[in-house]
Amino acid sequence: MDQGWDIAEPRADALIESLRAFGYSPEAAVADLIDNSISAGAKRVSVDFIWIGRDSLVRVSDDGHGMTEAALAAAMRPGSANPLEVRRATDLGRFGLGLKTASFSQARELTVVSTDAATGVTSTRRWDLDTVAVSSEWRLLRTAPEGCEIAAPASSGGTVVQWGKLDRLVGNADIDDPRAQRRLLDVATRVQRHLAVTFHRFLGGRGRIRIDINGREIQPLDPFLIDHPATQRLESEELPFRGSLIRVTPYVLPHRSKLDDEDAERGGGVHGWNQQQGFYVYRSKRLLVPGDWLGLGMARDEHTKLARIAIDFPSSMDHEWQVDVKKSTARPPSELTESLRRIARATRSKAEDVYRHRGKIFVRQNSRDFVFAWHEYRGRNGELKYKVNRRHPVITALFEAAGQNRQIVERALRFIEETVPTTMIGAAVASAIDNQSTPFSEARRELGALVDFAFSGLLSDGASPSEAIDRIAVIEPFVYFPEVIAAFREGKL
Structure with a gap:
């Protein structure tokens, strides 16, 4: 009997190669793995870039609560979660794609070894894109790569994610190729800087987590220089939106004349002061957008480069903020644009005053006029x-x-x-x-x-x-x- 429909199952080899084209940078890809570690309650995460020429590896290990074998198999399935499902406030995932798409964007082999904290049982699953290409089947392997030892997490729980066959990061480089080795180390440096700002709210304060890169602890990089005495924190606002509150906190950073070289470098970030101005969008403490005027009709201007505005919204608002799979872009709901534009204009105006007048403090506790020399x-x-x-x-x-x-x-x-x-x-x-x-x-x-x-x-x-x-x-x-x-x-x- 004709049921009136067909099962249009995607070709495994074609779709899995397409998943590699989401446009992840290495920094964003590693950050996506760390999201999973934080969601799993990890207190310590280690990221290791291991140089072995064409056999080089990237490994992310955590001490979270781990997964059962069934949970691991489900997590390795592309599209393992519906983005419309209600999530815990601490869950930094959304689409059920991040682990796979982030990993495939950099490597042709993804191995995950996880120990469930409740049972102490360790399970292994592996995607090998070459195996999928040859078989044209969704063959999720149950073994680690041959000849590659991966230390199992402790019985108290934890997960190790390993990338092998790093065609996008290393290619077919010989182990004695110093330039290829340097390129991988440069990637590690970029990842370190990216994680320092993306997770800066997790890396300090109460309940902090520790993230290491090749054995060295990452220090948080606060884009607002809150600890600097000349940073001006303006009045926060809570914008009501569909039963939730969107918190908006503007800052005017110190003029260059008030910063030492170290603070000036921190404030400029990777791309320089002009590129760092604008809104900083946080989703459940995790930074998504590091400086952008969010399409509100404002240009990056030399005179407003000291203006930075933090926006905080819960993960339940992902759909309204149009968060993408890579968690690197977000767009405000139309109902909030006028309020955000008003706050942006006020912050930019104060930032221009500080820039043009070499950092003089305009927000004072008394009404006396400034006295020039x-x-x-x-x-x-x-x-x-x-x-x-x-x-x-x-x-x-x-x-x-x-x-x-x-x-x-x-x-x-x-x-x-x-x-x-x-x-x-x-x-x-x-x-x-x-x-x-x-x-x-x-x-x-x-x-x-x-x-x-x-x-x-x-x-x-x-x-x-x-x-x-x-x-x-x-x-x-x-x-x-x-x-x-x-x-x-x-x-x-």
Whole structure:
């Protein structure tokens, strides 16, 4: 009897080769494996790049709860989960494809050895694309590769994922080929940087996990430089959306003049400061999108490169955010775009202020105006000139200390003003706008004495200790060093 339909089973050899074309980078592929380790409750994950020429391996091992034999066989099946199914909040998977597509994108052989924590039983399954190609069948092998020892996870649980036949990473390279070996090591370096930022929320704080690359622990790379005193965290918002809350937290990062070389390199990431601006989209603490304006009609601009905005949504919102298989792209629901655009514009505006004014702090705890050390004005012939601000507390304290020698101080200031090398300064700024140094950045030891000098002058002028410190806090150059002001305040009040 004709049932009116056919079973259109895909050709195994054709489909499995097509699964290799999802466009994973090596970094994204390894990250996908680590998602599985985190979902399995792992506290330690080791990633090893093992150079043996054409027989080289990549191995990811964890101490999670492992899988039963039935669960392992199911996990190795392409499309092992429906993306519409309800998942645990800690489950970083979605399509049931990641383990396979990530692995096939880099290697022709995928072996998984897992020990179930509940029973202590170890199981093995392996995909060999060459076997599938020859047989044209979905032959999931139950043995490890011949001649390749894979240490079984401990009886307390764990999983080892191994890539062999690394045609995309190594090819047919000879073991004595130093350039091929260097390329694999370069991949390991890129993977390390990618994991450091992708999982930075997992790598620090309470309940942290440890991830090693070739035996070296990865340190978290926070893209917002939250631990830097000059980073401005703006007010967070919680946007209601279909019964859930989408948390949005804007940051304005410090100007380059406030960063040492190490922080500047961290903040620039792999692709540089301009490419790192925008929204950082997190799904259940895991970073999906590392800096993008999400199609909201905003360009990456030099003057807004300090603007970064964290978005957090639960994994239950995958469909609404159009999360892809690689977990490397996401797009906001249309209902949220106006709110996100408003937040982005406000953050970009504050970032422009910091960029254009060399990092001066605009979000303050008091309403006092910023006091500059210099004033700009035009001479009689229209030339640009600079004058020392005589009302700057340090200068007024200097005049007070000079007493009868006030005129000598005035003459010295006039000499300095008339000999400011404006042409030289202009040329230097034009050639290195991001590398201007902050005043006293290399002479911090002198700041304490200078703060005390200005403080004493303000007290003698009738200010209270609290008022004097508040005034000093918004004075150039002290505004660049809030930690120095905080320490001085503690010692005086």
